[in-house]
Amino acid sequence: MFSMSALLGLLSQKFILRAMLVGVLVSLCASLLGVSLVLKRYSMIGDGLSHVGFASLAISMALGWAPLLVSIPVVVISAFFLLRINNQSNDSAIKGDSAIALISSSALALGIMITSLTKGMNSDVISYMFGSILTLSQSDVIVSIVLSLIVLVLFIVFYNKIFTVTFDENFAKATGTNVSLLNSLLAILTSITIVIGMRIMGTLLISSLIIFPSLSSMRIFKKFKHVVISSSIISVFCFLLGLILSCLIEIPTGASIVVTNLTVFIICHIIGKTIK
Amino acid sequence: MSLLSCKNLSMSYDNNNALTDISFDVDNGDYLCIVGENGSGKSTLLKGLLGLMSPISGEILFGDNLKPNEIGYLPQQQSINRSFPASCFEVVLSGTLSKKGLIPFYNKHDKARALDAMQKLNILSLKNKSYKQLSGGQQQRVLLARALCATDKLLIVDEPTTGLDPLISSEFYKLIHKLNKLYGITIIMTSHDINSLTKYATKILHLKNNVQFIGTYDEYKNTEIGKTFLGGISHV
Numbered sequence: 001m002f003s004m005s006a007l008l009g010l011l012s013q014k015f016i017l018r019a020m021l022v023g024v025l026v027s028l029c030a031s032l033l034g035v036s037l038v039l040k041r042y043s044m045i046g047d048g049l050s051h052v053g054f055a056s057l058a059i060s061m062a063l064g065w066a067p068l069l070v071s072i073p074v075v076v077i078s079a080f081f082l083l084r085i086n087n088q089s090n091d092s093a094i095k096g097d098s099a100i101a102l103i104s105s106s107a108l109a110l111g112i113m114i115t116s117l118t119k120g121m122n123s124d125v126i127s128y129m130f131g132s133i134l135t136l137s138q139s140d141v142i143v144s145i146v147l148s149l150i151v152l153v154l155f156i157v158f159y160n161k162i163f164t165v166t167f168d169e170n171f172a173k174a175t176g177t178n179v180s181l182l183n184s185l186l187a188i189l190t191s192i193t194i195v196i197g198m199r200i201m202g203t204l205l206i207s208s209l210i211i212f213p214s215l216s217s218m219r220i221f222k223k224f225k226h227v228v229i230s231s232s233i234i235s236v237f238c239f240l241l242g243l244i245l246s247c248l249i250e251i252p253t254g255a256s257i258v259v260t261n262l263t264v265f266i267i268c269h270i271i272g273k274t275i276k
Numbered sequence: 277m278s279l280l281s282c283k284n285l286s287m288s289y290d291n292n293n294a295l296t297d298i299s300f301d302v303d304n305g306d307y308l309c310i311v312g313e314n315g316s317g318k319s320t321l322l323k324g325l326l327g328l329m330s331p332i333s334g335e336i337l338f339g340d341n342l343k344p345n346e347i348g349y350l351p352q353q354q355s356i357n358r359s360f361p362a363s364c365f366e367v368v369l370s371g372t373l374s375k376k377g378l379i380p381f382y383n384k385h386d387k388a389r390a391l392d393a394m395q396k397l398n399i400l401s402l403k404n405k406s407y408k409q410l411s412g413g414q415q416q417r418v419l420l421a422r423a424l425c426a427t428d429k430l431l432i433v434d435e436p437t438t439g440l441d442p443l444i445s446s447e448f449y450k451l452i453h454k455l456n457k458l459y460g461i462t463i464i465m466t467s468h469d470i471n472s473l474t475k476y477a478t479k480i481l482h483l484k485n486n487v488q489f490i491g492t493y494d495e496y497k498n499t500e501i502g503k504t505f506l507g508g509i510s511h512v
């Protein structure tokens with residue numbers, strides 16, 4: 001069905017190679033952060049943030065501003081906001097998960113409204129929603145690569161602290177770790193990853209890049225370090241496979257990557273059940 | 277000076293006073309047991325001592341060169357996600373992190389310290405086991421080892437044996453006693469377990485939103501309030 005020459009033809013195209021590089025880096029970032037976010041039960045925050053990212057993208061496109069430069073600060077601010085709501089949700093009037101649902105659907109609605117009011121953007125909506133590698137410009141690629149390298153380095157430097165805070169926030173706080181600083185760092189890194197990844201994965205699907213790989217590796221591995229390493233491998237593998245599939249059979253990139261991730265998740269689940 | 281002293285400490289949750297005017301001292305080598313009914317403010321006091329919550333008035337002073345990041349803490353079990361994927365060694369090792377300041381990675385010394393803590397609590401054999409697959413009692417020992425990595429001086433323990441069976445509980449208290457006696461670590465503990473309290477505590481703080489009693493265990497058992505609280509058990 002897929003011939004080798006079609007694959008080689010694909011790989012010789014510059015824009016695909018560029019997208020691949022960005023995608024691999026974003027997949028790495030997303031999976032590393034994902035382990036912590038999933039364990040802290042923050043999975044839905046990723047979803048909310050991507051919708052906010054979509055709205056800010058739509059606004060910046062409509063006004064002709066640089067999309068990444070607008071989206072990143074907007075999403076970072078919303079991330080702080082969502083984390084705060086989530087942490088206070090026990091005693092505030094609106095519970096954390098409903099607050100996230102409110103914000104994420106409002107942002108999505110706002111984004112769609114703006115896109116449909118802006119002339120000549122309707123055709124792009126599908127690509128924003130479900131991802132496309134065609135939307136990446138040369139400067140996007142450079143910004144994305146630099147930012148994702150920063151995310152990776154910070155994650156590695158703070159790995160042990162992130163473990164402590166994820167495992168037991170109270171202990172970390174009690175023994176003098178600056179927990180709110182680390183949570184802010186996680187929020188910023190997550191926001192950056194989401195905004196960069198959104199273009200390739202699409203608004204509706206970027207959060208799966210965060211959630212799936214860590215869930216898959218947690219089926220099999222029981223050690224934090226192993227979970228982190230394996231989820232980054234799974235993430236990159238699924239991204240590459242999904243991207244190639246999407247080019248060969250012409251389906252949106254994000255959708256194809258999610259389906260690949262789902263398949264891997266099911267396989268990991270079965271392996272996890274059998275080795276238990 | 278005392279290892280830790282509370283002076284006229286008051287703490288509250290949005291205008292609900294949980295603790296008013298608490299004063300007491302803890303000396304090096306003490307085994308202080310904080311007792312009181314449910315809702316009497318025991319956990320709140322520990323949160324204050326650990327800096328998890330700031331008091332509305334009064335102060336907490338650390339003496340003997342004790343720094344706030346040199347306190348070991350064993351939280352109540354329910355605050356931890358029991359299905360967390362981590363090996364016991366990873367969990368214990370994370371206890372050494374607080375002393376490392378800006379240094380991001382563990383060195384040989386930290387690893388040796390973690391192994392030493394596990395050895396003291398007889399859980400070396402669990403080193404590579406997965407935390408979530410342990411029994412409640414084993415998990416509790418792992419968390420105690422982690423706390424031990426964070427301190428040589430003061431261990432703060434909140435109801436350590438909730439949900440453990442009596443035999444495991446009494447072994448757990450024995451371990452804490454050993455840390456106190458053998459290694460000179462000061463213990464501040466809340467507990468509803470009267471048996472362990474009568475056996476090991478040297479000091480008692482009885483709370484009911486304020487201090488009902490503070491003093492040695494021997495004094496406590498002869499006071500009216502002490503007799504009532506210790507109830508049937510001490511006469512058995």
Ligand SMILES: Nc1ncnc2c1ncn2[C@@H]1O[C@H](COP(=O)(O)OP(=O)(O)OP(=O)(O)O)[C@@H](O)[C@H]1O
Nearest residue numbers: 289292293294312313314315316317318319320321
């Ligand atoms: N998060 C909270 N928000 C509001 N009030 C709280 C909170 N935690 C505790 N309280 C209140 O503060 C008071 C003291 O609670 P605390 O948890 O310190 O009691 P405790 O002595 O530890 O009880 P227990 O034996 O049940 O553990 C109680 O009246 C409680 O209702």
Ligand SMILES: [Mg+2]
Nearest residue numbers: 318319320435
């Ligand atoms: Mg309590």
